[in-house]
Amino acid sequence: MQPISNMLMMILVIGILTYGAIRVIQGSLTMGALISFLMYLFQLMGPVIMVSQFFNELAETSGSTERIREMLNEPIEESADDQKVDVAGKELQLQNVSFSYEKDKQILHNINVVAKPNTVVAFAGPSGGGKSTIFSLIERFYKPTSGKITIGNENIDNIDLTNWRHQIGLVGQNSAVMPGTIRENLVCGLDREVSDDELWR
Template identity: 50%
Template sequence: MIKSSNGEIFEKETGGTLIDRIFKVGIKDAKVEAVLQPIMTTVMLGIFVGILGYGAVRIQQGTLTSGSLVAFLLYLFNIITPVASFATFFSQVQKAMGSTERIQEILSTKPETTTGQDIDVEGKTITADHLNFSYDKDHPILHDVSFEAKPNTVIAFAGPSGGGKSTIFALLERFYQPDSGTIKVDQQEISDISLANWRSQIGYVSQDSAVFAGSIRDNLQYGLNHQLTDKELWHGLQLAYADEFVKNFPEQLETQIGERGVKLSGGQKQRIAIARAFLRDPKILMLDEATASLDSESEEKVQRALDQLMIGRTTLVIAHRLSTIVDADQIYFIEKGTVTGHGSHQELMKDHKLYAQYVNEQMVN
């Protein structure tokens, strides 16, 4: 990005400014220590000389023995050393407080509630009632969002970018808790369900196709509590139309894909993520623009594979493509964090002006 934008000079100036600030703070710290250390040492030596003089006078008067004075001075030496290092101590404390500020913030974060009941979500309705949510209290994201996903149906969320569709998925995955409102499976709130049990029944394919450093096998196996055979892995790849490019790699399933999958194209990463969803065999399928990174040919193949995966499952999909929207059982149109209309494609085309415009623009394109 820096090279393609000719931003070297800007980054050099910005980086130089930051380095200069660090340098000045270091100089200031050194100056403070350079002043405080001699002062503390001088004060301690002054006290030592004063006590030595006073002790000599007491010995001369016969009110103190020389042994007692020596013992007192030895104790004084043991006290002077730590007291003289107090200046350095306070400086180090301030540095440590600054260095651990982010760690303290993380440690003070309230942990997720992981305990709860184990339930089977198959054949049950997912209902969201009056959801409100904000990442920042001053900037609300969702306002009074309600929807219902019946078993074995496809629910689509459509609307302009930035409307809060991915945030709804984040609440369903329990990455965050809503500010108000509830999400239920039949009559059971999802917050009362065991977190591991709930997430084990969800297959989530996001638009950024998250993959990890390691082999293709590791990525396909990720998160599963049982070891898959090579036959099962290849079957999952085949369903996601990813088996062909994996076979072309010399090491096939053992191919190292690099940090965040840098050795794969965007479409390849997306198909690996989709294959992982196949292998999880989820009861709830959540697709956040799952085919966004694919070329036309791959998109058609993967869409057919996703259609197979949707059979017998409750599917929630964030969609911008017309084909996905038209085939959904229910469509919820999200604008600025609010549901402005819902129904079938035909109903919304008739009753929702912006949805009709949204569809017509795609048809023109």
């Protein structure tokens, strides 16, 4: 909208200037009247540009609002049942896990991983290699296209989602600190009161 409105305003300026110059030469219009017309036109340019910017912002806002509506209409994450499992001391396995965000564009191909208790497992690779996607699958933000992820002998899809995520600790690449106290940052996401002693531990 803005380039079109700018072009139209320039055409108007050139048109009035040309027409006014001809009228001034013919003596039917004074130079002062021509300058007055141009000044009025310049005063109109500001509001016209503002209106064009408004339509741009309206189009952007409509797209954002539609996306927010889609997010608000997403169903609440729920587990298949209310089974609660204590994951301490159990083996985490990814068995022939494949995943794709879009159909026919597979990201992970038959991934097999065994993470035994009290061991460290490192995923190393280039950016876009699927490391974050594996963790998203373990956290159940996505479901594998094929294969399964188990803890002990239990498929993680059968575990209560809240119970499962409460037993996962994640330190992200970006250490985000929210406005507020250190305590509020540390207990963020917990649905219970935490004593000072427990917080120190």
